[in-house]
Amino acid sequence: FNLIMGKEECKTMLDALNKVTACYRHLVIALGSTSDSQNLREELKKTRKKAQELAVANRTKLTSLLKDKTISKEDRAEYERLWVLFSSCMELLEVDMKRSLEIAQDFPLKVPTRHLIQTGMTGSTTTVAARAMSVQNMKYEADSNIDTADLRDLQAEITQVSQMMEEMEMKVQVAPWAVEAKQEAGAELKSNMSVGNSSVGVISICEEEPKEEEGGGGSREAGFASICAVIGFFVIVIVALVLGYLVVNM
Amino acid sequence: MTIRNVLRDHGQRYRPRMACLKKAEKVVLEMQDPATGVKLQPQRLVITTIPHAITGEDIVAWLADRFQIDAQEARSFGSMLVALGYIYPIQDHKRLVVKPDASLYRFQTPYFWPTQQWPVEDTDYAIYLAKRNIRKKGILELHEQEQYNRLHKWMNHKWDFIVMQAKEQYRAAKERKKPDRVVFDCQERAYWVVHRPPPGTVSAMDYGLERLIDPNAHEAKTPDDYERIMIFTQQSIMRPRVKSSVSIGALVKYCATYKGHDPFLSKCLPSNPWLTDDVTYWALNMPNVEIPTKMRVERWTFSFGELLSDPRGRDDFRLFLKKEFSGENLAFWEGCEDLKWGTAATMKEKAEQIYKTFLARGAPRWINIDGKTMEITVKGLKHPHRYVLDAAQTHIYMLMKKDSYGRYLKSPVFKETMKKAVCPEEHKFSDSQLEQNARNRRPSLSPIIIRQQEQEQKAKMAASAPVDITQVMSKLSKQGKEAPPRRTSVKND
Numbered sequence: 001f002n003l004i005m006g007k008e009e010c011k012t013m014l015d016a017l018n019k020v021t022a023c024y025r026h027l028v029i030a031l032g033s034t035s036d037s038q039n040l041r042e043e044l045k046k047t048r049k050k051a052q053e054l055a056v057a058n059r060t061k062l063t064s065l066l067k068d069k070t071i072s073k074e075d076r077a078e079y080e081r082l083w084v085l086f087s088s089c090m091e092l093l094e095v096d097m098k099r100s101l102e103i104a105q106d107f108p109l110k111v112p113t114r115h116l117i118q119t120g121m122t123g124s125t126t127t128v129a130a131r132a133m134s135v136q137n138m139k140y141e142a143d144s145n146i147d148t149a150d151l152r153d154l155q156a157e158i159t160q161v162s163q164m165m166e167e168m169e170m171k172v173q174v175a176p177w178a179v180e181a182k183q184e185a186g187a188e189l190k191s192n193m194s195v196g197n198s199s200v201g202v203i204s205i206c207e208e209e210p211k212e213e214e215g216g217g218g219s220r221e222a223g224f225a226s227i228c229a230v231i232g233f234f235v236i237v238i239v240a241l242v243l244g245y246l247v248v249n250m
Numbered sequence: 251m252t253i254r255n256v257l258r259d260h261g262q263r264y265r266p267r268m269a270c271l272k273k274a275e276k277v278v279l280e281m282q283d284p285a286t287g288v289k290l291q292p293q294r295l296v297i298t299t300i301p302h303a304i305t306g307e308d309i310v311a312w313l314a315d316r317f318q319i320d321a322q323e324a325r326s327f328g329s330m331l332v333a334l335g336y337i338y339p340i341q342d343h344k345r346l347v348v349k350p351d352a353s354l355y356r357f358q359t360p361y362f363w364p365t366q367q368w369p370v371e372d373t374d375y376a377i378y379l380a381k382r383n384i385r386k387k388g389i390l391e392l393h394e395q396e397q398y399n400r401l402h403k404w405m406n407h408k409w410d411f412i413v414m415q416a417k418e419q420y421r422a423a424k425e426r427k428k429p430d431r432v433v434f435d436c437q438e439r440a441y442w443v444v445h446r447p448p449p450g451t452v453s454a455m456d457y458g459l460e461r462l463i464d465p466n467a468h469e470a471k472t473p474d475d476y477e478r479i480m481i482f483t484q485q486s487i488m489r490p491r492v493k494s495s496v497s498i499g500a501l502v503k504y505c506a507t508y509k510g511h512d513p514f515l516s517k518c519l520p521s522n523p524w525l526t527d528d529v530t531y532w533a534l535n536m537p538n539v540e541i542p543t544k545m546r547v548e549r550w551t552f553s554f555g556e557l558l559s560d561p562r563g564r565d566d567f568r569l570f571l572k573k574e575f576s577g578e579n580l581a582f583w584e585g586c587e588d589l590k591w592g593t594a595a596t597m598k599e600k601a602e603q604i605y606k607t608f609l610a611r612g613a614p615r616w617i618n619i620d621g622k623t624m625e626i627t628v629k630g631l632k633h634p635h636r637y638v639l640d641a642a643q644t645h646i647y648m649l650m651k652k653d654s655y656g657r658y659l660k661s662p663v664f665k666e667t668m669k670k671a672v673c674p675e676e677h678k679f680s681d682s683q684l685e686q687n688a689r690n691r692r693p694s695l696s697p698i699i700i701r702q703q704e705q706e707q708k709a710k711m712a713a714s715a716p717v718d719i720t721q722v723m724s725k726l727s728k729q730g731k732e733a734p735p736r737r738t739s740v741k742n743d
Contacts, residue, residue: 022418032360181409
């Protein structure tokens with residue numbers, strides 16, 4: 001029973017770490033662009049801290065599970081699979097942290113001669129950060145010089161994470177290439193897709209992509225075409241009604 | 251910064267420095283200035299409007315103005331920025347060029363810029379393909395599908411992670427507002443067009459081989475380094491020096507001698523194949539051609555090295571030596587070359603063969619080298635290696651050069667060859683003939699076939715071994731011993 005509980009706990013914690021890593025990547029991509037702001041830097045800091053807490057928790061749990069010599073072979077294989085998941089997550093996180101340090105140093109917010117890249121992204125990233133922190137709304141409390149002050153913390157955290165990963169490699173004897181994945185190719189298509197407003201979003205993004213390829217002019221044509229189709233439909237219905245009335249009266 | 255930007259790359263492969271990246275970044279940053287940068291316009295889609303789009307003609311105009319270059323060069327420069335991935339086209343996203351018209355482009359976010367120290371990971375590509383799979387509901391493009399299958403096979407152990415991460419990233423992307431979502435998708439797609447180009451796209455990311463030394467690493471100077479510098483400088487001081495008047499004189503003489511023979515500097519008869527697509531020049535100058543060209547024969551008179559390095563010249567020289575019954579020198583020299591350049595497996599037997607044929611006492615083709623060199627060579631042959639016959643070869647080379655070469659140049663063989671040598675007329679092609687030549691281009695003989703022909707020739711020559719003076723003398727002496735009556739009868743007649 002304990003083992004099953006352990007596995008479930010592990011899985012939930014890994015899911016949480018996975019979510020935070022994905023959100024962190026989205027936030028780092030917005031760095032240096034016109035979406036960048038004080039808030040973004042603070043979001044990055046908070047997400048990072050959360051990621052580190054989750055990482056430490058995951059690591060202690062998994063190492064304790066893997067150290068246990070009394071587990072069966074299938075259980076051990078499962079824990080190794082979870083370990084590979086965890087270390088891949090950590091690799092991604094480490095790269096993103098290092099890159100965020102580089103980009104944040106190259107694009108300080110307060111220097112007026114240093115312009116942000118006009119990428120076309122202008123919205124804020126609060127919702128992404130809220131998703132990472134699993135809260136409804138983000139609260140911003142940092143000082144105005146967070147972009148420079150945070151960098152020192154970031155450097156320290158990166159060293160911490162690198163050390164942790166080296167320890168992990170040294171101490172835990174798991175061969176990553178020996179792990180067999182449970183998901184086959186195309187598994188991402190099957191499971192429950194996101195619900196709520198996102199389904200509408202899916203269709204409209206699909207529409208946007210080919211339209212962009214045609215350019216701005218093409219979109220106007222498509223609009224015309226749809227209006228013409230609707231008008232044509234009504235014309236046909238009216239003609240049918242008129243004919244029917246005549247037939248009935250005959 | 252004290253953080254080293256190197257992941258635990260146990261393969262120890264480092265990407266070479268791409269110096270152009272830092273320079274391109276500076277240009278892109280200048281373009282961002284709201285006052286002096288490139289003009290921005292909004293891009294209108296069906297429902298949304300996305301700002302910060304730039305037209306191709308604006309890019310070209312800005313670059314031409316900033317760097318004071320003409321439009322053509324500005325266009326190439328702009329295309330380079332697109333090929334590197336700093337700007338991406340919105341409409342024709344697979345063609346990484348700048349079109350100098352109203353087609354729209356946008357700047358790429360710094361995370362997706364190309365960097366020298368961050369390699370593009372296959373894991374990220376797999377996550378991107380999985381996300382695209384979700385978006386396109388399983389219908390990927392052909393090259394994407396192939397890559398997906400390949401990565402699924404090779405990264406199978408990480409596949410659970412890839413699927414999980416792809417789903418989470420997809421969901422996280424939905425949290426942003428609509429215009430930002432569209433921009434993000436375009437950015438990511440553009441990034442992967444640059445770093446995993448679909449067939450038919452040319453990106454600038456082909457940086458060549460990976461290095462074994464980290465170009466960003468700081469190498470501290472050890473005492474060993476300083477010792478090496480000292481040794482190098484001491485050797486440089488001890489090197490024999492030549493007066494510059496002498497060396498420059500030699501250079502001038504060389505240039506004057508070879509000026510007429512260099513196809514870059516003077517006319518190539520009959521015509522330069524690279525310019526006119528007519529291969530007569532190469533056909534006339536084949537290694538084993540019967541009648542050489544006059545220029546080629548002239549080159550043989552420049553130096554002995556030229557004569558020997560030209561296969562046709564060597565043949566001529568061999569013929570001359572055959573007439574003089576002293577072919578063993580050249581044969582020995584060729585055998586030594588064979589040993590030097592041959593495969594390591596055949597070395598021992600080759601060396602033995604050469605010893606038996608040329609160097610041993612009473613050998614059939616005994617060569618005349620001085621006692622000291624013979625001693626050194628015989629001693630070396632106990633443990634044969636590639637360069638064991640070097641001393642003897644040099645001696646024989648000098649002998650041939652000082653003695654036979656001079657006589658060769660005055661010999662009837664050479665005079666005959668020079669008389670027969672052909673001097674081709676210059677071709678005068680009209681434009682239509684040039685086009686026809688270009689259409690009739692054919693590939694030359696495969697190197698494999700040429701090699702086979704060479705080997706056949708060598709075998710033929712080995713079979714019909716020419717006669718040397720030692721053989722003739724020994725034969726004569728044998729004949730003398732065996733059949734004196736016959737000889738006396740001849741004498742009587």
